[in-house]
Amino acid sequence: MMRTRPLKVALLGCGVVGSEVARIMTTHADDLAARIGAPVELAGVAVRRPSRVREGIPAELVTTDATALVKRGDIDVVVEVIGGIEPARSLITAAFEHGASVVSANKALLAQDGAALHAAAEENNKDLYYEAAVAGAIPLIRPLRESLAGDKVNRVLGIVNGTTNFILDKMDSTGAGYQEALDEATALGYAEADPTADVEGFDAAAKAAILAGIAFHTRVRLDDVYREGMTEVTAADFRSAKEMGCTIKLLAICERSKDGASVTARVHPAMIPLTHPLASVRGAYNAVFVESDAAGQLMFYGPGAGGSPTASAVLGDLVAVCRNRLNGATGPGESAYAALPVSPMGEVVTRYHISLDVADKPGVLAQVATVFAEHGVSIDTVRQQGKDGEASLVVVTHRASDASLTGTVEALRKLDTVRGVASIMRVEGE
Amino acid sequence: MMRTRPLKVALLGCGVVGSEVARIMTTHADDLAARIGAPVELAGVAVRRPSRVREGIPAELVTTDATALVKRGDIDVVVEVIGGIEPARSLITAAFEHGASVVSANKALLAQDGAALHAAAEENNKDLYYEAAVAGAIPLIRPLRESLAGDKVNRVLGIVNGTTNFILDKMDSTGAGYQEALDEATALGYAEADPTADVEGFDAAAKAAILAGIAFHTRVRLDDVYREGMTEVTAADFRSAKEMGCTIKLLAICERSKDGASVTARVHPAMIPLTHPLASVRGAYNAVFVESDAAGQLMFYGPGAGGSPTASAVLGDLVAVCRNRLNGATGPGESAYAALPVSPMGEVVTRYHISLDVADKPGVLAQVATVFAEHGVSIDTVRQQGKDGEASLVVVTHRASDASLTGTVEALRKLDTVRGVASIMRVEGE
Numbered sequence: 064m065m066r067t068r069p070l071k072v073a074l075l076g077c078g079v080v081g082s083e084v085a086r087i088m089t090t091h092a093d094d095l096a097a098r099i100g101a102p103v104e105l106a107g108v109a110v111r112r113p114s115r116v117r118e119g120i121p122a123e124l125v126t127t128d129a130t131a132l133v134k135r136g137d138i139d140v141v142v143e144v145i146g147g148i149e150p151a152r153s154l155i156t157a158a159f160e161h162g163a164s165v166v167s168a169n170k171a172l173l174a175q176d177g178a179a180l181h182a183a184a185e186e187n188n189k190d191l192y193y194e195a196a197v198a199g200a201i202p203l204i205r206p207l208r209e210s211l212a213g214d215k216v217n218r219v220l221g222i223v224n225g226t227t228n229f230i231l232d233k234m235d236s237t238g239a240g241y242q243e244a245l246d247e248a249t250a251l252g253y254a255e256a257d258p259t260a261d262v263e264g265f266d267a268a269a270k271a272a273i274l275a276g277i278a279f280h281t282r283v284r285l286d287d288v289y290r291e292g293m294t295e296v297t298a299a300d301f302r303s304a305k306e307m308g309c310t311i312k313l314l315a316i317c318e319r320s321k322d323g324a325s326v327t328a329r330v331h332p333a334m335i336p337l338t339h340p341l342a343s344v345r346g347a348y349n350a351v352f353v354e355s356d357a358a359g360q361l362m363f364y365g366p367g368a369g370g371s372p373t374a375s376a377v378l379g380d381l382v383a384v385c386r387n388r389l390n391g392a393t394g395p396g397e398s399a400y401a402a403l404p405v406s407p408m409g410e411v412v413t414r415y416h417i418s419l420d421v422a423d424k425p426g427v428l429a430q431v432a433t434v435f436a437e438h439g440v441s442i443d444t445v446r447q448q449g450k451d452g453e454a455s456l457v458v459v460t461h462r463a464s465d466a467s468l469t470g471t472v473e474a475l476r477k478l479d480t481v482r483g484v485a486s487i488m489r490v491e492g493e
Numbered sequence: 494m495m496r497t498r499p500l501k502v503a504l505l506g507c508g509v510v511g512s513e514v515a516r517i518m519t520t521h522a523d524d525l526a527a528r529i530g531a532p533v534e535l536a537g538v539a540v541r542r543p544s545r546v547r548e549g550i551p552a553e554l555v556t557t558d559a560t561a562l563v564k565r566g567d568i569d570v571v572v573e574v575i576g577g578i579e580p581a582r583s584l585i586t587a588a589f590e591h592g593a594s595v596v597s598a599n600k601a602l603l604a605q606d607g608a609a610l611h612a613a614a615e616e617n618n619k620d621l622y623y624e625a626a627v628a629g630a631i632p633l634i635r636p637l638r639e640s641l642a643g644d645k646v647n648r649v650l651g652i653v654n655g656t657t658n659f660i661l662d663k664m665d666s667t668g669a670g671y672q673e674a675l676d677e678a679t680a681l682g683y684a685e686a687d688p689t690a691d692v693e694g695f696d697a698a699a700k701a702a703i704l705a706g707i708a709f710h711t712r713v714r715l716d717d718v719y720r721e722g723m724t725e726v727t728a729a730d731f732r733s734a735k736e737m738g739c740t741i742k743l744l745a746i747c748e749r750s751k752d753g754a755s756v757t758a759r760v761h762p763a764m765i766p767l768t769h770p771l772a773s774v775r776g777a778y779n780a781v782f783v784e785s786d787a788a789g790q791l792m793f794y795g796p797g798a799g800g801s802p803t804a805s806a807v808l809g810d811l812v813a814v815c816r817n818r819l820n821g822a823t824g825p826g827e828s829a830y831a832a833l834p835v836s837p838m839g840e841v842v843t844r845y846h847i848s849l850d851v852a853d854k855p856g857v858l859a860q861v862a863t864v865f866a867e868h869g870v871s872i873d874t875v876r877q878q879g880k881d882g883e884a885s886l887v888v889v890t891h892r893a894s895d896a897s898l899t900g901t902v903e904a905l906r907k908l909d910t911v912r913g914v915a916s917i918m919r920v921e922g923e
Contacts, residue, residue: 087643087787097710097830098642194640200788202632202640210624210632212528213517213808280527340794343773357517357805358630361795364770365788375787378643392822400527 070099070385071106073138073163075129075154076145077117080168080195081108083374084142084381085120095378099385103140107132133158140384142377143167144195152176159187164388166380168195168373174269174285177276181397190393192380197270198223198349200372201365202379207277207353208395215356216278219317220492223270225347225367226261227293227313229253231332232345235310240298253347263292264330267315274351275317275328280401283317283328289408291331300486303418303457306446307490309334310342314491318411325406334416335492342492352492409466414443414490416459419475420482423454427480431456434478438471439463453482459490500529500815501536503568503593505559505584506575507547510598510625511538513804514572514811515550525808529815533570537562563588570814572807573597574625582606589617594818596810598625598803604699604715607706611827620823622810627700628653628779630802631795632809637707637783638825645786646708649747650922653700655777655797656691657723657743659683661762662775665740670728683777693722694760697745704781705747705758710831713747713758719838721761730916733848733887736876737920739764740772744921748841755836764846765922772922782922839896844873844920846889849905850912853884857910861886864908868901869893883912889920 072088074081088095088105096102108120109129117125126132133141133154141158143165145151151172155165165184167173173180173196184191194204198221207216222228226248233244245262248254260266268288275283293313304311312335317328335342340362344350349367354360366372387394421427428447435442441461448455460468468487475481502518504511518525518535526532538550539559547555556562563571563584571588573595575581581602585595595614597603603610603626614621624634628651637646652658656678663674675692678684690696698718705713723743734741742765747758765772770792774780779797784790796802817824851857858877865872871891878885890898898917905911 083787091643091645094645094710094831095643098828201791202636205635205640206632209813210635210809211805212812213521213525213810214805215521215524280524340773343770355805357513357801357808359796359799359802361631361793363791363793365791369789371787372789375641375644375785378787379640380643382642383639386825387822390820390822392817392820395816398528401524 067102069102069104070139070388071104071137072381073106073132073141074108075133075141075143077108077110077120078144079370080144080373080377082117083370084144084377087374087378089119095382098382100389101385103381103385106138107135129154130157133163134161136161138163139388140381141165142381143169144377145169146171148172148175152180155180156183159183159189164190164384166377166384167191167193168377169193170196170266170269170273174272177273178282178397178399185396188393190384190387191396192384192394194380195373195376197273198351199365199367199369200375201349201351201363201367203274203351203363204277206363207274208398211353211355211358214358216353217319217356218354219274219278219351220341221270221274221315221351222312222341222344222349223315223351223367224261224267224313225349226254226258228344228349229347230262231293231296231311231313234296234298235301238298238301241294241296262294264290264313267313267330271315271317271328271330274315275326276399278317279319279326279403280398281326281403281405282399283326283405287328287405289329289331293332296332297486300488303416304334307334307416307459309336309490311488312341316491320406325404327406327408327411329408329411331489333489333491339492409464409469411465412462414460414462414493415468416457416488416490417472418485419456419458420485421454421456422480422482423449423452424480427454428456430478430480431458431475434474435460435471438467438474440467440471455485499532499534500569500818501534501567502811503536503562503571504538505563505571505573507538507540507550508574509800510574510803510807512547513800514574514807517804517808519549525812528812530819531815533811533815536568559584560587563593564591566591568593569818570811571595572811573599574807575599576601578602578605585610586613589613589619594620594814596807596814597621597623598807599623600626600696600699600703604702607703608712608827608829615826618823620814620817621826622814622824624810625803625806627703628781629795629797629799630805631779631781631793631797633704633781633793634707636793637704638828641783641785641788644788646783647749647786648784649704649708649781650771651700651704651745651781652742652771652774652779653745653781653797654691654697654743655779656684656688657697658774658779659777660692661723661726661741661743664726664728665731668728668731671724671726692724694720694743697743697760701745701747701758701760704745705756706829708747709749709756709833710828711756711833711835712829713756713835717758717835719759719761723762726762727916730918733846734764737764737846737889739766739920741918742771746921750836755834757836757838757841759838759841761919763919763921769922839894839899841895842892844890844892844923845898846887846918846920847902848915849886849888850915851884851886852910852912853879853882854910857884858886860908860910861888861905864904865890865901868897868904870897870901885915
């Protein structure tokens with residue numbers, strides 16, 4: 064049963080992702096029509112610079128007036144691939160008010176204003192889908208909010224930023240330092256000229272907020288996510304990691320507390336065992352590891368960025384939203400009924416790898432061990448290495464709260480025999 | 494907006510999976526109600542042996558009359574976890590006719606009669622969901638038929654049977670032979686007393702048929718799937734694989750031909766490079782690798798069997814089907830519009846690793862190479878090893894059709910200088 068009146072799609076943005084969405088909509092029109100049950104038609108494309116030649120897109124569809132496009136009233140689905148907060152937020156809200164559903168790839172906006180956008184969608188009985196906002200082509204939002212809808216997710220552990228994974232993988236495999244690996248990533252186009260959003264963990268934090276929200280049926284705002292970049296990871300850290308049978312990844316970690324009464328979300332570099340499935344995620348690939356009560360351990364792996372992979376995710380959502388529209392129904396909206404409190408970083412419990420520069424004389428280890436004990440942080444292993452009057456002490460702890468660890472480190476810094484704290488890194492995935 | 498009249502669920506089968514479904518429905522009733530938008534109630538449980546004590550299931554819900562249960566008329570969703578063809582098929586059909594949607598974990602039935610069941614669902618405007626039928630808890634059906642609905646899948650490469658992966662992993666890591674590894678799998682409960690369905694690839698073939706059908710929007714029947722078991726894989730094969738930087742996995746492979754005009758589906762042991770993400774899938778875990786035009790390479794990993802993981806998949810479907818019902822809609826049904834022909838095994842194109850026992854005298858290699866050339870099979874590498882008057886010759890080919898390779902091997906067997914063909918194994922994932 065094929066309906067002949069086409070569904071009308073407005074495309075906001077025609078850069079790397081948008082142009083690929085338009086291309087696939089044209090070249091795969093028959094497949095899309097068969098899968099949806101009605102043809103889809105590109106009804107308008109809003110761009111900033113209309114003069115740029117856009118292959119395959121009829122000039123009469125191109126407009127600089129995005130607001131007029133979303134308010135036309137005959138648009139079925141608005142695809143937003145502009146990015147950023149404004150004008151994307153106003154355009155999406157206007158789209159709902161004027162009868163359209165929305166497919167978005169905008170992680171920053173979803174992380175910051177997801178609740179308000181979901182409310183606007185629900186008020187107008189429209190869909191808001193955004194599979195492309197987290198980890199590009201990897202199906203994650205749909206599995207978390209649909210496939211695992213009958214399960215209880217306890218932890219999400221993800222490599223959700225390709226740029227930083229490329230850099231860390233390069234450091235791991237070549238022994239390069241951070242700057243050298245970043246330079247290579249930039250030269251190869253894996254890092255932007257200003258890599259701040261990636262290397263400081265802002266991009267990953269937005270994704271962590273979205274994932275935590277869906278996984279725990281709880282609103283998690285960007286501000287709730289603890290964030291630490293990976294610019295201070297050194298070649299020495301990788302050597303320490305190797306000695307422990309680990310590598311280092313920038314992880315987005317969303318966890319339910321042991322008693323189930325609260326959740327946490329954080330982004331920071333961490334050591335993970337080489338035997339963990341995330342350890343072998345190479346280059347710019349992304350992967351997300353999910354632990355749930357009934358399903359156990361799942362992992363989703365694939366390209367986390369790029370025009371084509373992101374377009375694949377956008378089009379999957381487009382098909383779903385179009386199908387819902389033909390059915391006169393909407394898909395799952397925001398699910399925040401659990402409304403669990405988001406605990407601060409100090410309450411996170413994990414293990415730590417601490418590297419100290421200490422005086423090479425008797426009694427130092429006893430002093431250091433006393434400080435750990437006084438703060439209730441139990442030591443798993445200690446490794447001591449002497450070098451010309453100085454020595455280094457590598458301590459790996461058992462599980463302890465971040466607050467206890469912070470207290471321990473502050474006290475260690477005050478010891479005369481501790482010359483410096485060379486590095487502190489969390490150990491995850493065990 | 495919570496509806497108060499509960500949705501009624503009939504459970505067919507209360508074994509390892511069914512009892513876990515019932516348990517989670519009871520213990521997580523509030524979560525399920527919040528996610529669905531209405532409470533769900535277990536309205537009846539059909540079993541064969543009503544005398545067995547079933548913890549947590551009220552005795553008055555238990556019946557041996559499954560047919561009467563599905564025909565009650567007040568059932569919203571029938572969950573079928575009996576397995577096998579009959580009575581499951583008749584019960585599912587009756588369920589549709591009497592107003593219920595169906596969630597099934599029945600791979601054998603779906604692979605054999607998927608088209609008829611889908612037709613029955615559509616005729617009655619009901620849902621048929623079966624995420625649990627392939628690879629247990631791993632979300633696969635939903636990502637393939639929804640997330641990738643706007644993309645073009647070219648290949649699905651999966652480890653979809655945990656028993657055989659456990660055995661092959663054991664052979665790989667310990668150097669054990671097939672029988673020894675099987676014995677250990679049996680002792681640990683990973684293999685059934687009669688392991689035929691697993692080790693001969695019947696279970697994987699059913700899953701390959703289902704996956705190929707969804708991936709290519711084409712009906713693929715169980716009979717269309719080429720099937721070769723893994724009982725003849727030897728320790729020597731693993732040594733050969735290691736020399737090539739490979740390991741051996743039992744793979745379900747669904748491929749679109751290069752010209753896109755046909756598809757193939759097959760199950761057989763194959764060498765894959767250690768660098769391939771599937772190579773590091775250990776123990777009884779499953780993983781499915783998907784290659785598509787736009788998304789590129791994706792992998793889905795997790796537990797492929799077991800009561801809890803399978804229940805997780807069943808419950809995810811149950812939530813979706815209940816939501817659809819409240820919406821007065823149905824989810825995506827069968828999509829077979831592409832109706833591509835399924836080519837026979839002879840037309841599959843891949844690489845081969847062939848191990849020959851040959852006479853250790855000059856000219857043998859030239860003879861063998863001539864046979865390959867005459868059948869249009871191009872040789873990539875040859876490795877010759879002498880041992881006491883006999884020698885072995887290991888040939889790795891470039892890509893060639895299965896028919897050409899079969900012709901080559903037949904001709905090789907006729908050569909006087911070839912004492913025997915020790916093994917032939919396909920090389921995949923490059």
